[in-house]
Amino acid sequence: MSMNNKQRWMGGVVLLSGGVLLAALLLKGKEEIHQKQVETQPVEQIQQNKNTSVGEAVQLQPLTVDVATEKRLLEEQKRAREKAVAEQEAKAAEFLRMQQQAEADAARKAAEEYAAMNARRGAAQEGADIPPELVQDEKAKAQQKAADQKQLEQQNAQLKQKADAEKKLAEQKRQATAEAEKKAAEDKKRLLDAEKKAADEKKRKxxxxxxxxxxxxxxxDKKAAAKKAEAEQKAEAEKKRKAQEDAKKKAEADKARDLLENGDKQWMVQVALAANDANADAVAAKLRAKGYKVTKSPTSKGIRIMVGPAKDREAADSARKKINSDPSLGMKSAWVIEWVPLDRR
Structure with a gap:
């Protein structure tokens, strides 16, 4: 195997291993991006709902009864998102470092090969011209290097796109987290306002x-006092009425006693005591026929027939004598008495 073929084989192995490593890294990055996109679908859906529901009332989710628990859950979600973003950034930095290391290794190997080739070229020029296959090999290497450079640029562009996508995703997550925290704060404020309003309403009631x-x-108390006053007033009126009745009765008794003891006494001439009303009426008729004023008064022994009253005892005694001396009357037993009428007794 010639030196040129050996160099080609080694370059192909390096390029093949670099391509396999790059494909593996790209495949892993693509899977991670897909996973992050799946995880951020609720965030994008929230953003889409926010863009499509401008001017419409937002239906708020019911609040967790325990605000402290809800706040703790939000903090845990925030820390989890920050941790995931940090892991993605660390992975991207590690991938970039590996890519740069691979580029540096490839550049170093190319430089070593180029130095060795120049050394061989110098040695060959001392004795003879450069062989045609070496020139062709240099052209192929230059073309391969340009292709590798182009592929490296494409990889760098893909890495930049991935970094931009991850940065955009992190920004979306940050915005979603900020909006969630803002909504949680608003919900907490509304909850506190509702609790305050309920407390004020309860206090007012x-x-x-x-x-x-x-x-x-x-x-x-007023009715009881009025009722008590009315009862007292009635009791006082009843007491006064009884006192008046008692005083009236006492006055009447005193008057009757005074009439009996010291009242105006009348002098009467009692001419007879009849056994019954018929006899009393017959005697009274005789006396009235003679012009006498006759008074009858019932007693326990009979009916008393009297003539008078006279203004004094002398007048009564004169009337007695006149009655006794009248033979037509036949009343020789008349006598004078002190008499008080029944209505004055």
Missing amino acids: QEEQRKLEEQQKAEA
């Missing part, structure tokens, strides 16, 4: 209930 109870109590 309690205050209204307290005022209502105080008002009802005041009204009940």
Whole structure:
């Protein structure tokens, strides 16, 4: 095997190993990008929903009852996203370092081969001209180097696109995280406002209930006081009425007693004591026929027939004598008495 063929074989092996390594790295990067795209589909869907729902009301998800738990979950999600972005950046940096190392190794090997070729060319020029196959081999190497350079540029462009995509993805994640945190803060604020409003409403209702109870109590106390005053007033009126009745009864009793003891006494002439009303009426008729004023008064022993009253005892005694001396009457047992009418007793 000639030196040129050996160099071609070694260059092909280096290029083949570099291509295999590059393909493996590209395949791994493509799988990671696809995985990240799958993971960020909810973020892109949120961004798409945000762009397509401008001017429409956003339906908020119900809040977690425990705000502290929700905040802790958001912090854990944020740390997980930051860790994933850091891992992706580290992988991209490692891939770039490996690529640069591979490029440096290829450039070093090419430089060593070129130096060896120049050394051989110098040695060959001392004795003879450069062989035609060496010139052709140099052209093939130059073409291969240009192809390798172009492929390297393409790889660098792909790596740059991947880095840009990862940077864009990280920015989207950061924006999504910021929006999620902003929404969580807004939801927390709304929750606190709702709790404050509910507490204020509860306090207001309690205050209204307290005022209502105080008002009802005041009204009940007022009614009880009015009822008590009315009862006292009725009791006082009843007491006064009883006192008035007692005083009236006492006055009437005193008046009756005074009439019995010291009242205006009348002088009457009792002419007879009839056993019944018929006899009393017959005697009374005789006396009335003579012009006397007759008074009948029932007693336990009979009916008393009296003439009078007279203004004094002398007048009554004169009337007695006149009755006793009248033979037509036949009443010789008339006598004078002190008499008090029944309505004055």
